[in-house]
Amino acid sequence: MLRRIRKALLRLSLSVSWRSGSRRMAPMLRRFAMIEADSSWQFLRAAEVLSAGDSRAQMFLHAMDEAHQASRFHDVAKAVDPTSLRLGEAKRQALLTGPAELGAFLALAEVADVEKKNDYGVYARASVDPGATALFESLQQEEAAHAADTRALMQATLGSADAVTASLAQAWRKRLWDGWLRLGADTSNIIASILISIVFFLAGPFFARRARSRVAPRPLRSPHALPES
Amino acid sequence: MRVLGVSAHFHTAAAALIDNGRVVGAAAEERFTRVKHDPIFPERTIAWLLDEAGVRGADLDRVVFYEQPHVKFTRVLASTLSTFPRHHRSFGSAMKRWLGDRLWTTNKLSRILDVHPDRVGVVVHHRSHASQAFVGSGYDESAILTLDGVGEWDTTGLGHGRIRDGALELNVLETHRYPDSLGLFYAAFTTFLGFRANSEECSTMALATFGEPRYAPVVRQILKVGTDGSYRFDNSWFDFVSLGQAPFTKKLISALGPPRTPGMPLPFESFRMPGAEPVAPTEDHQRYADIAASAQLVLEEAILGLAKRAARLTGCSRLCLSGGVALNCVATARLLEETPFEHIWIPPDPGDGGAALGAVQHVLGEHGQLGAEARSIGPYLGRSYDPTPTLDMLTHMGPDSWSAYRQPGLPPPEAYTLSVERLSGDEAGLIARTVDDLLAGRIVGWFQGGFEFGPRALGNRSLLAHPARVETALKLSTRVKARAPFRPYAFSIAEAHALRAFPQWSDGIPAMARWMQVVVPVSAAVHDQVRATLHIDGTTRPQVVAASDNPRYHKLLTAFGQQTGLAALLNTSFNARGEPIVSSPDEALMVFARTDLDTLVLGDAILRKVYS
Ligand SMILES: [Fe+2]
Numbered sequence: 001m002l003r004r005i006r007k008a009l010l011r012l013s014l015s016v017s018w019r020s021g022s023r024r025m026a027p028m029l030r031r032f033a034m035i036e037a038d039s040s041w042q043f044l045r046a047a048e049v050l051s052a053g054d055s056r057a058q059m060f061l062h063a064m065d066e067a068h069q070a071s072r073f074h075d076v077a078k079a080v081d082p083t084s085l086r087l088g089e090a091k092r093q094a095l096l097t098g099p100a101e102l103g104a105f106l107a108l109a110e111v112a113d114v115e116k117k118n119d120y121g122v123y124a125r126a127s128v129d130p131g132a133t134a135l136f137e138s139l140q141q142e143e144a145a146h147a148a149d150t151r152a153l154m155q156a157t158l159g160s161a162d163a164v165t166a167s168l169a170q171a172w173r174k175r176l177w178d179g180w181l182r183l184g185a186d187t188s189n190i191i192a193s194i195l196i197s198i199v200f201f202l203a204g205p206f207f208a209r210r211a212r213s214r215v216a217p218r219p220l221r222s223p224h225a226l227p228e229s
Numbered sequence: 230m231r232v233l234g235v236s237a238h239f240h241t242a243a244a245a246l247i248d249n250g251r252v253v254g255a256a257a258e259e260r261f262t263r264v265k266h267d268p269i270f271p272e273r274t275i276a277w278l279l280d281e282a283g284v285r286g287a288d289l290d291r292v293v294f295y296e297q298p299h300v301k302f303t304r305v306l307a308s309t310l311s312t313f314p315r316h317h318r319s320f321g322s323a324m325k326r327w328l329g330d331r332l333w334t335t336n337k338l339s340r341i342l343d344v345h346p347d348r349v350g351v352v353v354h355h356r357s358h359a360s361q362a363f364v365g366s367g368y369d370e371s372a373i374l375t376l377d378g379v380g381e382w383d384t385t386g387l388g389h390g391r392i393r394d395g396a397l398e399l400n401v402l403e404t405h406r407y408p409d410s411l412g413l414f415y416a417a418f419t420t421f422l423g424f425r426a427n428s429e430e431c432s433t434m435a436l437a438t439f440g441e442p443r444y445a446p447v448v449r450q451i452l453k454v455g456t457d458g459s460y461r462f463d464n465s466w467f468d469f470v471s472l473g474q475a476p477f478t479k480k481l482i483s484a485l486g487p488p489r490t491p492g493m494p495l496p497f498e499s500f501r502m503p504g505a506e507p508v509a510p511t512e513d514h515q516r517y518a519d520i521a522a523s524a525q526l527v528l529e530e531a532i533l534g535l536a537k538r539a540a541r542l543t544g545c546s547r548l549c550l551s552g553g554v555a556l557n558c559v560a561t562a563r564l565l566e567e568t569p570f571e572h573i574w575i576p577p578d579p580g581d582g583g584a585a586l587g588a589v590q591h592v593l594g595e596h597g598q599l600g601a602e603a604r605s606i607g608p609y610l611g612r613s614y615d616p617t618p619t620l621d622m623l624t625h626m627g628p629d630s631w632s633a634y635r636q637p638g639l640p641p642p643e644a645y646t647l648s649v650e651r652l653s654g655d656e657a658g659l660i661a662r663t664v665d666d667l668l669a670g671r672i673v674g675w676f677q678g679g680f681e682f683g684p685r686a687l688g689n690r691s692l693l694a695h696p697a698r699v700e701t702a703l704k705l706s707t708r709v710k711a712r713a714p715f716r717p718y719a720f721s722i723a724e725a726h727a728l729r730a731f732p733q734w735s736d737g738i739p740a741m742a743r744w745m746q747v748v749v750p751v752s753a754a755v756h757d758q759v760r761a762t763l764h765i766d767g768t769t770r771p772q773v774v775a776a777s778d779n780p781r782y783h784k785l786l787t788a789f790g791q792q793t794g795l796a797a798l799l800n801t802s803f804n805a806r807g808e809p810i811v812s813s814p815d816e817a818l819m820v821f822a823r824t825d826l827d828t829l830v831l832g833d834a835i836l837r838k839v840y841s
Pocket residue numbers: 354358377378379380552553580581584
């Protein structure tokens with residue numbers, strides 16, 4: 001139910017914001033590139049904490065796949081808007097810090113894959129650029145395959161089906177909880193912005209003159225060394 | 230005394246640890262987060278350093294932040310309020326960042342590290358830079374110039390340093406305050422030219438070589454240089470609060486024309502295949518190059534003025550430089566030629582990352598505890614890794630499993646099989662194989678020991694190639710990295726052969742040439758042997774390698790020289806498109822797997838693509 005509402009809202013907002021042209025898609029494509037790059041980083045960190053060659057190799061290949069997806073997003077973003085620059089800020093938080101957490105990490109990865117699969121479907125339909133549509137469609141397939149691979153790995157790691165179910169349920173709970181926290185943070189961010197704007201417009205006039213004088217260009221102490229034309 | 234230094238929140242965050250005289254390490258956080266120039270609080274670097282030293286946060290005697298957050302906050306307030314009522318969004322985002330986090334950095338350090346608040350302190354930004362510039366030089370006395378973007382309020386500092394019995398005497402004689410900033414001046418032009426501020430200044434510098442400084446008269450109105458060596462920056466030409474977006478005023482655009490759109494191709498090439506026709510630049514392209522040349526020239530005039538002033542005020546024959554502007558190695562070259570200074574030293578990381586180490590050196594200097602290690606700083610301060618787990622993975626995967634993940638946009642690959650040789654205990658064999666590959670025109674990823682502190686790859690995380698082979702360099706630019714053709718490569722050369730390339734240094738090789746910090750002309754006699762590494766004007770930014778600097782790399786260069794007559798190799802940083810230099814063997818392997826890198830030397834092992 002929640003998921004369906006979310007999908008509908010997403011579809012609505014995309015149909016409004018992307019209608020004005022494919023250039024408007026660039027920031028979103030960049031953001032996806034960042035999300036995929038972050039997944040790649042997560043899997044590389046996961047590979048680092050595993051010593052067994054085979055599971056390490058699996059994590060490594062998964063990381064490489066995610067890096068590949070990130071590059072594809074970057075390329076399509078560049079194609080729809082050559083002037084768009086890479087986004088800067090990405091906050092890394094390793095989800096896996098020890099071999100014992102591998103099962104939980106994989107559950108989170110699967111949940112993320114499933115969500116990406118669903119989202120990319122919506123984006124593919126809303127897209128106004130053929131290159132981006134093709135990418136979203138192909139990634140929708142890939143994320144479904146990722147989810148299946150991750151599930152198999154999780155089964156091998158955790159052993160019992162019950163443990164898998166429990167880990168997945170926990171991952172969904174964490175996802176919901178993170179979403180709730182994000183909503184809280186976004187809301188307080190908006191409130192903070194409003195409060196700060198009020199302070200800015202009320203107090204700004206009293207301090208602006210002093211501020212201007214502190215950052216104003218100052219005259220040179222000595223005549224110019226070099227001729228000015 | 231065990232001191233941790235931290236820099237963060239503006240440009241390239243970093244941390245450094247000195248434990249009872251031993252430099253445990255120093256690294257930029259970007260190497261762990263893989264976000265280029267990541268300014269985030271350097272948690273991962275700190276965790277690595279503590280682990281490396283085998284201590285907990287609570288065992289630290291002092292923790293220092295590289296600037297005073299509360300003073301910097303007043304500058305941020307003033308600059309955003311000065312344009313009232315414009316920029317209320319910038320004001321809002323700045324306030325949220327500062328009130329929510331940055332203002333409380335020392336509390337955060339105390340909390341995260343579990344260190345008593347009394348042991349957490351701050352060092353004034355330009356004093357961190359001054360210590361970083363001077364202490365590691367090994368000089369007992371020197372003039373010091375810090376050429377920065379901006380710290381708290383100060384942007385440029387001119388000082389004098391002396392070390393006696395491990396105690397630092399640092400006198401800051403003069404400073405320039407915001408907005409009089411050489412770093413911001415150059416960053417503003419970098420943005421104007423369509424590159425990223427605080428990141429792609431090297432592109433502005435490289436582009437300048439293709440232009441004539443015909444806009445210098447305009448630029449001299451923006452950056453006014455006085456006869457006494459002082460300068461003023463007129464910020465009415467730029468809108469600094471929105472630097473990073475479009476900081477240009479109408480006044481600027483009417484004087485220089487419209488700014489360059491980011492991503493628009495530039496037709497300039499630092500080298501091309503013999504016989505290939507150059508593409509003629511359009512009027513607009515040439516205008517951008519001319520603007521770059523003008524900004525570069527006026528920056529050089531300002532730096533020369535400051536250095537001459539420093540020489541006059543201090544009477545020293547030695548100069549130490551730091552701050553991000555010290556990375557402008559065309560400008561630093563002129564200091565060698567045109568100022569009274571006989572010796573000039575720049576630390577391996579002169580920017581804000583290196584200031585984390587500077588803050589530690591400052592604290593040790595206050596306590597009279599500057600020992601030999603803290604006073605001779607080299608670049609190899611980053612984390613080292615055991616490549617064994619990476620190599621063991623290769624029994625479970627290979628080219629078939631990774632072929633689908635090739636970097637998009639590259640031409641189809643040649644089919645290959647993978648050969649892995651482990652040569653522990655056979656360094657001569659390792660070097661001989663690598664030399665064979667380089668001679669055959671293969672591109673080699675060279676991964677050894679701890680990664681470099683600072684922006685340059687200096688033989689521990691380097692991509693290497695035959696310096697004479699232009700086709701290999703072009704392949705490197707298009708099929709491994711995504712390097713703009715107007716940006717030149719550089720070479721490393723073994724000390725014994727340096728005078729053949731740089732006869733002008735017969736009186737002694739400058740310290741700046743050890744870590745690629747100076748751009749100089751290369752003797753025409755060796756041009757053909759280093760063709761692929763020269764800029765269009767016949768210059769390069771060399772790394773002159775002594776055996777003591779990096780023994781294995783020196784052996785490789787020497788062995789290559791025995792085959793070709795010149796112990797030089799094209800050396801560029803080992804990274805994928807848009808990413809920081811690789812840190813771990815896994816990251817190196819990923820570049821190898823996703824691009825046309827031919828050979829990867831991981832410690833004592835060689836991975837080679839054997840083409841069918
Ligand atoms: Fe700085």
